[in-house]
Amino acid sequence: MVPWQRVQPHHPPRRPAVGDAGNRAAILAAATTRFTDLGFRDTTMRAVAADAGVDSALVHYFFGTKEQLFAQAMALPIDPRGFVTAMLEAGVAGLGERLVEALLTVLDEAGPTNPMLALIRSAATHASATRMLREFLTSAVTSRLAVAVEVDRPELRAALCASQVIGLIVAREVIELPPLPTTDRAVLVAAYGPALQHYLEDPLP
Amino acid sequence: MVPWQRVQPHHPPRRPAVGDAGNRAAILAAATTRFTDLGFRDTTMRAVAADAGVDSALVHYFFGTKEQLFAQAMALPIDPRGFVTAMLEAGVAGLGERLVEALLTVLDEAGPTNPMLALIRSAATHASATRMLREFLTSAVTSRLAVAVEVDRPELRAALCASQVIGLIVAREVIELPPLPTTDRAVLVAAYGPALQHYLEDPLP
Numbered sequence: 173m174v175p176w177q178r179v180q181p182h183h184p185p186r187r188p189a190v191g192d193a194g195n196r197a198a199i200l201a202a203a204t205t206r207f208t209d210l211g212f213r214d215t216t217m218r219a220v221a222a223d224a225g226v227d228s229a230l231v232h233y234f235f236g237t238k239e240q241l242f243a244q245a246m247a248l249p250i251d252p253r254g255f256v257t258a259m260l261e262a263g264v265a266g267l268g269e270r271l272v273e274a275l276l277t278v279l280d281e282a283g284p285t286n287p288m289l290a291l292i293r294s295a296a297t298h299a300s301a302t303r304m305l306r307e308f309l310t311s312a313v314t315s316r317l318a319v320a321v322e323v324d325r326p327e328l329r330a331a332l333c334a335s336q337v338i339g340l341i342v343a344r345e346v347i348e349l350p351p352l353p354t355t356d357r358a359v360l361v362a363a364y365g366p367a368l369q370h371y372l373e374d375p376l377p
Numbered sequence: 378m379v380p381w382q383r384v385q386p387h388h389p390p391r392r393p394a395v396g397d398a399g400n401r402a403a404i405l406a407a408a409t410t411r412f413t414d415l416g417f418r419d420t421t422m423r424a425v426a427a428d429a430g431v432d433s434a435l436v437h438y439f440f441g442t443k444e445q446l447f448a449q450a451m452a453l454p455i456d457p458r459g460f461v462t463a464m465l466e467a468g469v470a471g472l473g474e475r476l477v478e479a480l481l482t483v484l485d486e487a488g489p490t491n492p493m494l495a496l497i498r499s500a501a502t503h504a505s506a507t508r509m510l511r512e513f514l515t516s517a518v519t520s521r522l523a524v525a526v527e528v529d530r531p532e533l534r535a536a537l538c539a540s541q542v543i544g545l546i547v548a549r550e551v552i553e554l555p556p557l558p559t560t561d562r563a564v565l566v567a568a569y570g571p572a573l574q575h576y577l578e579d580p581l582p
Contacts, residue, residue, distance in 0.1 A: 293501045293502050295551065296497065297498050297501065302552055309552070328564070331557050335541070336544050338544045338548050339541050342543050349511055349519070362581060363576060377563060
Protein backbone atom coordinates (compact mmCIF):
# COMPACT_ATOMS: atom_id res chain seq x y z
CA MET A 173 0.00 0.00 0.00
CA VAL A 174 1.32 3.40 -0.96
CA PRO A 175 0.43 6.67 0.76
CA TRP A 176 -2.16 7.99 -1.70
CA GLN A 177 -4.21 4.81 -1.90
CA ARG A 178 -6.23 5.39 1.21
CA VAL A 179 -7.38 8.33 3.17
CA GLN A 180 -4.73 8.85 5.78
CA PRO A 181 -6.76 9.42 8.93
CA HIS A 182 -5.46 12.34 10.88
CA HIS A 183 -4.21 10.47 13.94
CA PRO A 184 -4.89 12.49 17.07
CA PRO A 185 -1.68 12.83 19.05
CA ARG A 186 -3.34 11.90 22.34
CA ARG A 187 -5.56 9.09 23.49
CA PRO A 188 -9.23 9.83 22.70
CA ALA A 189 -11.26 10.92 25.68
CA VAL A 190 -14.73 9.66 26.55
CA GLY A 191 -17.21 11.51 24.33
CA ASP A 192 -14.87 11.84 21.37
CA ALA A 193 -16.86 9.38 19.26
CA GLY A 194 -19.97 11.49 19.67
CA ASN A 195 -18.12 14.70 18.86
CA ARG A 196 -16.51 13.09 15.84
CA ALA A 197 -19.86 11.91 14.49
CA ALA A 198 -21.44 15.32 15.14
CA ILE A 199 -18.61 17.06 13.26
CA LEU A 200 -18.92 14.68 10.28
CA ALA A 201 -22.69 15.18 10.14
CA ALA A 202 -22.32 18.95 10.32
CA ALA A 203 -19.60 18.88 7.65
CA THR A 204 -21.69 16.77 5.27
CA THR A 205 -24.62 19.18 5.61
CA ARG A 206 -22.45 22.27 5.17
CA PHE A 207 -20.57 20.88 2.14
CA THR A 208 -23.83 19.82 0.51
CA ASP A 209 -25.67 23.08 1.20
CA LEU A 210 -22.90 25.63 0.71
CA GLY A 211 -20.33 23.90 -1.43
CA PHE A 212 -16.68 23.34 -0.63
CA ARG A 213 -15.38 26.91 -0.82
CA ASP A 214 -17.90 28.55 1.52
CA THR A 215 -17.74 25.84 4.15
CA THR A 216 -15.38 26.83 6.96
CA MET A 217 -13.96 24.63 9.68
CA ARG A 218 -15.20 27.24 12.17
CA ALA A 219 -18.82 26.99 10.95
CA VAL A 220 -18.71 23.18 11.00
CA ALA A 221 -17.43 23.35 14.57
CA ALA A 222 -20.21 25.75 15.57
CA ASP A 223 -22.87 23.50 13.99
CA ALA A 224 -21.46 20.50 15.83
CA GLY A 225 -21.24 22.44 19.11
CA VAL A 226 -17.49 21.95 19.51
CA ASP A 227 -14.42 24.15 19.41
CA SER A 228 -12.89 24.50 15.94
CA ALA A 229 -9.60 23.22 17.29
CA LEU A 230 -11.33 19.89 17.81
CA VAL A 231 -12.29 19.74 14.12
CA HIS A 232 -8.65 20.20 13.11
CA TYR A 233 -7.60 17.76 15.81
CA PHE A 234 -9.87 15.01 14.47
CA PHE A 235 -9.73 15.66 10.74
CA GLY A 236 -6.72 17.80 9.87
CA THR A 237 -7.35 19.97 6.80
CA LYS A 238 -10.62 20.96 5.14
CA GLU A 239 -9.78 18.64 2.23
CA GLN A 240 -9.32 15.74 4.65
CA LEU A 241 -12.59 16.57 6.39
CA PHE A 242 -14.29 16.62 2.98
CA ALA A 243 -12.78 13.26 1.99
CA GLN A 244 -14.02 11.72 5.24
CA ALA A 245 -17.45 13.35 5.09
CA MET A 246 -17.91 12.09 1.50
CA ALA A 247 -16.36 8.71 2.42
CA LEU A 248 -13.87 9.08 -0.45
CA PRO A 249 -11.39 6.20 -0.83
CA ILE A 250 -8.51 8.66 -1.08
CA ASP A 251 -7.58 12.06 0.26
CA PRO A 252 -7.32 13.88 -3.08
CA ARG A 253 -4.97 16.51 -1.67
CA GLY A 254 -2.55 13.85 -0.51
CA PHE A 255 -3.03 12.01 -3.78
CA VAL A 256 -2.14 15.02 -5.90
CA THR A 257 0.76 15.98 -3.66
CA ALA A 258 2.19 12.46 -3.83
CA MET A 259 1.77 12.42 -7.61
CA LEU A 260 3.60 15.73 -7.97
CA GLU A 261 6.53 14.84 -5.75
CA ALA A 262 8.23 12.94 -8.56
CA GLY A 263 7.90 15.90 -10.94
CA VAL A 264 6.02 16.40 -14.19
CA ALA A 265 7.97 13.80 -16.19
CA GLY A 266 5.84 10.67 -16.42
CA LEU A 267 3.08 12.30 -14.37
CA GLY A 268 0.40 11.31 -16.92
CA GLU A 269 1.10 7.60 -16.63
CA ARG A 270 1.50 7.75 -12.83
CA LEU A 271 -1.86 9.51 -12.51
CA VAL A 272 -3.70 6.92 -14.61
CA GLU A 273 -2.00 3.99 -12.90
CA ALA A 274 -2.87 5.38 -9.46
CA LEU A 275 -6.45 6.22 -10.44
CA LEU A 276 -7.10 2.74 -11.84
CA THR A 277 -5.63 1.17 -8.70
CA VAL A 278 -7.99 3.21 -6.52
CA LEU A 279 -10.98 2.44 -8.75
CA ASP A 280 -10.30 -1.29 -8.87
CA GLU A 281 -9.77 -1.51 -5.13
CA ALA A 282 -12.86 0.52 -4.30
CA GLY A 283 -15.11 -1.58 -6.54
CA PRO A 284 -18.70 -0.85 -7.53
CA THR A 285 -19.69 0.83 -4.26
CA ASN A 286 -16.96 3.42 -4.77
CA PRO A 287 -18.10 6.69 -3.14
CA MET A 288 -16.25 8.60 -5.89
CA LEU A 289 -18.93 7.28 -8.25
CA ALA A 290 -21.66 8.37 -5.85
CA LEU A 291 -20.20 11.87 -5.82
CA ILE A 292 -20.07 12.01 -9.64
CA ARG A 293 -23.61 10.63 -9.90
CA SER A 294 -24.87 13.27 -7.47
CA ALA A 295 -22.97 16.00 -9.29
CA ALA A 296 -24.73 15.00 -12.52
CA THR A 297 -28.17 15.63 -11.07
CA HIS A 298 -27.98 17.95 -8.06
CA ALA A 299 -26.83 21.53 -8.43
CA SER A 300 -25.48 21.60 -4.87
CA ALA A 301 -23.38 18.48 -5.47
CA THR A 302 -22.22 19.90 -8.80
CA ARG A 303 -21.01 23.04 -7.08
CA MET A 304 -19.37 21.01 -4.33
CA LEU A 305 -17.45 18.86 -6.80
CA ARG A 306 -16.45 21.86 -8.92
CA GLU A 307 -15.12 23.82 -5.95
CA PHE A 308 -13.40 20.80 -4.51
CA LEU A 309 -11.71 19.89 -7.80
CA THR A 310 -10.62 23.49 -8.21
CA SER A 311 -9.34 23.88 -4.67
CA ALA A 312 -7.80 20.49 -3.98
CA VAL A 313 -6.74 19.31 -7.40
CA THR A 314 -6.39 21.81 -10.22
CA SER A 315 -5.09 24.81 -8.28
CA ARG A 316 -2.59 22.56 -6.52
CA LEU A 317 -1.44 21.07 -9.81
CA ALA A 318 -1.33 24.57 -11.24
CA VAL A 319 1.08 25.74 -8.54
CA ALA A 320 3.34 22.73 -8.86
CA VAL A 321 3.62 22.41 -12.63
CA GLU A 322 5.93 25.01 -14.07
CA VAL A 323 4.27 25.57 -17.42
CA ASP A 324 2.10 28.26 -18.97
CA ARG A 325 -1.69 28.18 -18.36
CA PRO A 326 -1.44 25.68 -15.52
CA GLU A 327 -5.14 25.89 -14.55
CA LEU A 328 -6.27 25.09 -18.07
CA ARG A 329 -3.84 22.17 -18.23
CA ALA A 330 -5.09 20.83 -14.92
CA ALA A 331 -8.69 21.13 -16.11
CA LEU A 332 -7.88 19.30 -19.36
CA CYS A 333 -6.41 16.45 -17.29
CA ALA A 334 -9.39 16.48 -14.93
CA SER A 335 -11.79 16.24 -17.88
CA GLN A 336 -10.06 13.07 -19.12
CA VAL A 337 -9.92 11.58 -15.64
CA ILE A 338 -13.65 12.28 -15.16
CA GLY A 339 -14.40 10.85 -18.61
CA LEU A 340 -12.39 7.72 -17.86
CA ILE A 341 -14.29 7.21 -14.59
CA VAL A 342 -17.70 7.83 -16.19
CA ALA A 343 -17.04 5.72 -19.31
CA ARG A 344 -15.36 2.78 -17.53
CA GLU A 345 -17.21 2.69 -14.20
CA VAL A 346 -20.62 4.27 -14.80
CA ILE A 347 -21.50 3.62 -18.46
CA GLU A 348 -19.22 0.55 -18.61
CA LEU A 349 -18.48 1.28 -22.25
CA PRO A 350 -16.86 -1.78 -23.89
CA PRO A 351 -14.05 -2.68 -23.94
CA LEU A 352 -12.85 -0.29 -21.21
CA PRO A 353 -13.96 -2.36 -18.16
CA THR A 354 -12.13 -5.45 -19.44
CA THR A 355 -9.05 -3.78 -20.91
CA ASP A 356 -5.75 -4.52 -19.14
CA ARG A 357 -4.66 -1.74 -16.84
CA ALA A 358 -1.26 -1.57 -18.55
CA VAL A 359 -2.94 -0.87 -21.89
CA LEU A 360 -5.08 1.89 -20.42
CA VAL A 361 -2.03 3.44 -18.74
CA ALA A 362 -0.14 3.34 -22.05
CA ALA A 363 -3.09 4.92 -23.87
CA TYR A 364 -4.18 7.60 -21.41
CA GLY A 365 -0.76 8.47 -19.95
CA PRO A 366 0.63 10.25 -23.03
CA ALA A 367 -2.66 12.13 -23.53
CA LEU A 368 -2.48 13.54 -19.99
CA GLN A 369 1.21 14.31 -20.52
CA HIS A 370 0.26 16.18 -23.69
CA TYR A 371 -2.23 18.27 -21.68
CA LEU A 372 0.44 18.99 -19.07
CA GLU A 373 3.40 19.84 -21.25
CA ASP A 374 2.73 20.45 -24.92
CA PRO A 375 2.49 24.03 -26.27
CA LEU A 376 -0.97 25.60 -26.30
CA PRO A 377 -2.01 28.36 -28.70
CA MET B 378 -25.03 25.00 -41.18
CA VAL B 379 -23.32 21.72 -41.97
CA PRO B 380 -25.07 18.35 -42.21
CA TRP B 381 -24.15 16.94 -38.80
CA GLN B 382 -25.14 19.99 -36.77
CA ARG B 383 -28.81 19.18 -36.57
CA VAL B 384 -30.91 16.07 -36.69
CA GLN B 385 -31.89 15.77 -40.31
CA PRO B 386 -35.58 14.90 -40.12
CA HIS B 387 -36.43 12.03 -42.38
CA HIS B 388 -38.66 13.91 -44.84
CA PRO B 389 -41.57 11.74 -45.92
CA PRO B 390 -41.71 11.70 -49.71
CA ARG B 391 -45.43 12.36 -49.81
CA ARG B 392 -47.74 14.96 -48.32
CA PRO B 393 -48.78 13.92 -44.78
CA ALA B 394 -52.27 12.49 -44.56
CA VAL B 395 -54.78 13.39 -41.86
CA GLY B 396 -53.92 11.37 -38.76
CA ASP B 397 -50.16 11.34 -39.38
CA ALA B 398 -49.46 13.71 -36.49
CA GLY B 399 -51.20 11.35 -34.10
CA ASN B 400 -49.35 8.34 -35.47
CA ARG B 401 -46.04 10.17 -35.30
CA ALA B 402 -46.62 11.14 -31.66
CA ALA B 403 -47.70 7.59 -30.80
CA ILE B 404 -44.55 6.17 -32.39
CA LEU B 405 -42.29 8.62 -30.54
CA ALA B 406 -43.99 7.83 -27.24
CA ALA B 407 -43.69 4.07 -27.84
CA ALA B 408 -40.03 4.46 -28.86
CA THR B 409 -39.15 6.49 -25.77
CA THR B 410 -40.73 3.85 -23.52
CA ARG B 411 -39.02 0.95 -25.34
CA PHE B 412 -35.59 2.59 -25.39
CA THR B 413 -35.87 3.45 -21.72
CA ASP B 414 -37.15 0.04 -20.62
CA LEU B 415 -35.17 -2.28 -22.92
CA GLY B 416 -32.16 -0.26 -23.99
CA PHE B 417 -31.11 0.54 -27.52
CA ARG B 418 -30.05 -2.90 -28.72
CA ASP B 419 -33.21 -4.82 -27.80
CA THR B 420 -35.59 -2.19 -29.11
CA THR B 421 -36.81 -3.10 -32.60
CA MET B 422 -38.64 -0.88 -35.06
CA ARG B 423 -41.22 -3.68 -35.34
CA ALA B 424 -41.96 -3.67 -31.61
CA VAL B 425 -42.21 0.12 -31.52
CA ALA B 426 -44.68 -0.07 -34.40
CA ALA B 427 -46.76 -2.73 -32.60
CA ASP B 428 -46.83 -0.63 -29.40
CA ALA B 429 -47.96 2.40 -31.38
CA GLY B 430 -50.56 0.37 -33.28
CA VAL B 431 -49.10 1.13 -36.70
CA ASP B 432 -47.35 -0.82 -39.45
CA SER B 433 -43.56 -0.92 -39.07
CA ALA B 434 -43.20 0.58 -42.54
CA LEU B 435 -44.76 3.74 -41.13
CA VAL B 436 -42.02 3.94 -38.47
CA HIS B 437 -39.33 3.81 -41.14
CA TYR B 438 -41.34 6.23 -43.25
CA PHE B 439 -41.49 8.82 -40.47
CA PHE B 440 -38.13 8.32 -38.81
CA GLY B 441 -35.72 6.49 -41.10
CA THR B 442 -33.21 4.39 -39.14
CA LYS B 443 -33.30 3.19 -35.53
CA GLU B 444 -30.52 5.68 -34.72
CA GLN B 445 -32.60 8.51 -36.17
CA LEU B 446 -35.65 7.37 -34.21
CA PHE B 447 -33.53 7.31 -31.05
CA ALA B 448 -32.17 10.80 -31.71
CA GLN B 449 -35.73 12.13 -32.17
CA ALA B 450 -37.15 10.22 -29.18
CA MET B 451 -34.35 11.56 -26.96
CA ALA B 452 -34.63 15.02 -28.58
CA LEU B 453 -30.88 14.96 -29.35
CA PRO B 454 -29.56 18.02 -31.19
CA ILE B 455 -27.75 15.79 -33.68
CA ASP B 456 -28.21 12.43 -35.32
CA PRO B 457 -25.07 10.75 -33.97
CA ARG B 458 -24.93 8.25 -36.82
CA GLY B 459 -24.94 11.03 -39.37
CA PHE B 460 -22.46 12.95 -37.25
CA VAL B 461 -19.98 10.09 -37.08
CA THR B 462 -20.40 9.27 -40.75
CA ALA B 463 -19.79 12.90 -41.74
CA MET B 464 -16.72 13.03 -39.49
CA LEU B 465 -15.28 9.89 -41.03
CA GLU B 466 -15.81 10.90 -44.65
CA ALA B 467 -12.67 13.05 -44.64
CA GLY B 468 -10.55 10.17 -43.30
CA VAL B 469 -8.63 9.66 -40.07
CA ALA B 470 -6.13 12.47 -40.65
CA GLY B 471 -7.21 15.44 -38.54
CA LEU B 472 -10.23 13.53 -37.25
CA GLY B 473 -9.43 14.41 -33.61
CA GLU B 474 -9.60 18.15 -34.20
CA ARG B 475 -12.68 17.88 -36.45
CA LEU B 476 -14.49 15.87 -33.77
CA VAL B 477 -13.78 18.41 -31.02
CA GLU B 478 -14.64 21.39 -33.24
CA ALA B 479 -17.95 19.79 -34.26
CA LEU B 480 -18.80 18.73 -30.71
CA LEU B 481 -18.16 22.21 -29.30
CA THR B 482 -20.28 23.75 -32.06
CA VAL B 483 -23.18 21.45 -31.20
CA LEU B 484 -22.78 22.08 -27.47
CA ASP B 485 -22.61 25.87 -27.83
CA GLU B 486 -25.63 25.97 -30.14
CA ALA B 487 -27.70 23.66 -27.95
CA GLY B 488 -27.06 25.72 -24.82
CA PRO B 489 -27.90 24.78 -21.24
CA THR B 490 -31.10 22.89 -22.06
CA ASN B 491 -29.11 20.51 -24.29
CA PRO B 492 -30.85 17.11 -24.24
CA MET B 493 -27.42 15.46 -24.55
CA LEU B 494 -26.79 16.67 -21.01
CA ALA B 495 -30.15 15.29 -19.88
CA LEU B 496 -29.18 11.91 -21.33
CA ILE B 497 -25.81 11.94 -19.54
CA ARG B 498 -27.44 13.06 -16.29
CA SER B 499 -29.97 10.23 -16.53
CA ALA B 500 -27.25 7.72 -17.39
CA ALA B 501 -25.40 8.73 -14.22
CA THR B 502 -28.30 7.78 -11.99
CA HIS B 503 -30.67 5.35 -13.75
CA ALA B 504 -29.51 1.88 -14.73
CA SER B 505 -31.91 1.75 -17.68
CA ALA B 506 -30.60 5.05 -19.04
CA THR B 507 -27.03 3.86 -18.45
CA ARG B 508 -27.67 0.75 -20.52
CA MET B 509 -29.40 2.79 -23.21
CA LEU B 510 -26.47 5.19 -23.53
CA ARG B 511 -23.92 2.36 -23.49
CA GLU B 512 -25.67 0.38 -26.20
CA PHE B 513 -26.31 3.47 -28.28
CA LEU B 514 -22.68 4.63 -28.05
CA THR B 515 -21.52 1.13 -28.95
CA SER B 516 -23.93 0.71 -31.84
CA ALA B 517 -24.02 4.17 -33.36
CA VAL B 518 -20.60 5.53 -32.54
CA THR B 519 -17.81 3.17 -31.53
CA SER B 520 -18.64 0.21 -33.76
CA ARG B 521 -19.08 2.56 -36.72
CA LEU B 522 -15.79 4.26 -36.00
CA ALA B 523 -14.24 0.83 -35.54
CA VAL B 524 -15.30 -0.25 -39.01
CA ALA B 525 -14.11 2.93 -40.67
CA VAL B 526 -10.73 3.42 -39.02
CA GLU B 527 -8.15 1.07 -40.40
CA VAL B 528 -6.03 0.51 -37.33
CA ASP B 529 -5.57 -2.25 -34.79
CA ARG B 530 -7.96 -2.46 -31.80
CA PRO B 531 -10.51 -0.09 -33.32
CA GLU B 532 -13.16 -0.60 -30.63
CA LEU B 533 -10.72 0.26 -27.85
CA ARG B 534 -9.58 3.36 -29.75
CA ALA B 535 -13.18 4.46 -30.27
CA ALA B 536 -13.91 3.94 -26.56
CA LEU B 537 -10.83 5.95 -25.57
CA CYS B 538 -12.10 8.82 -27.74
CA ALA B 539 -15.61 8.47 -26.34
CA SER B 540 -14.26 8.67 -22.78
CA GLN B 541 -12.56 12.00 -23.51
CA VAL B 542 -15.63 13.35 -25.31
CA ILE B 543 -17.83 12.36 -22.36
CA GLY B 544 -15.32 13.87 -19.93
CA LEU B 545 -15.20 17.11 -21.90
CA ILE B 546 -19.01 17.35 -21.88
CA VAL B 547 -19.27 16.54 -18.15
CA ALA B 548 -16.39 18.82 -17.08
CA ARG B 549 -17.33 21.81 -19.29
CA GLU B 550 -21.13 21.62 -19.36
CA VAL B 551 -22.18 19.81 -16.17
CA ILE B 552 -19.49 20.54 -13.56
CA GLU B 553 -18.46 23.79 -15.32
CA LEU B 554 -14.89 23.27 -14.19
CA PRO B 555 -12.90 26.50 -14.63
CA PRO B 556 -11.52 27.60 -16.99
CA LEU B 557 -13.13 25.20 -19.52
CA PRO B 558 -16.46 27.04 -19.98
CA THR B 559 -14.69 30.31 -20.80
CA THR B 560 -11.75 28.95 -22.80
CA ASP B 561 -11.70 29.82 -26.51
CA ARG B 562 -12.96 27.05 -28.71
CA ALA B 563 -9.77 27.18 -30.80
CA VAL B 564 -7.67 26.52 -27.71
CA LEU B 565 -9.80 23.53 -26.71
CA VAL B 566 -9.63 22.15 -30.25
CA ALA B 567 -5.85 22.53 -30.25
CA ALA B 568 -5.60 20.83 -26.84
CA TYR B 569 -8.07 17.96 -27.25
CA GLY B 570 -7.58 17.28 -30.97
CA PRO B 571 -4.10 15.75 -30.72
CA ALA B 572 -5.15 13.65 -27.70
CA LEU B 573 -8.02 12.09 -29.68
CA GLN B 574 -5.68 11.64 -32.64
CA HIS B 575 -3.26 9.83 -30.32
CA TYR B 576 -6.09 7.49 -29.25
CA LEU B 577 -6.98 6.85 -32.90
CA GLU B 578 -3.56 6.31 -34.40
CA ASP B 579 -0.65 5.81 -32.02
CA PRO B 580 0.64 2.30 -31.28
CA LEU B 581 -0.93 0.47 -28.34
CA PRO B 582 0.84 -2.24 -26.35
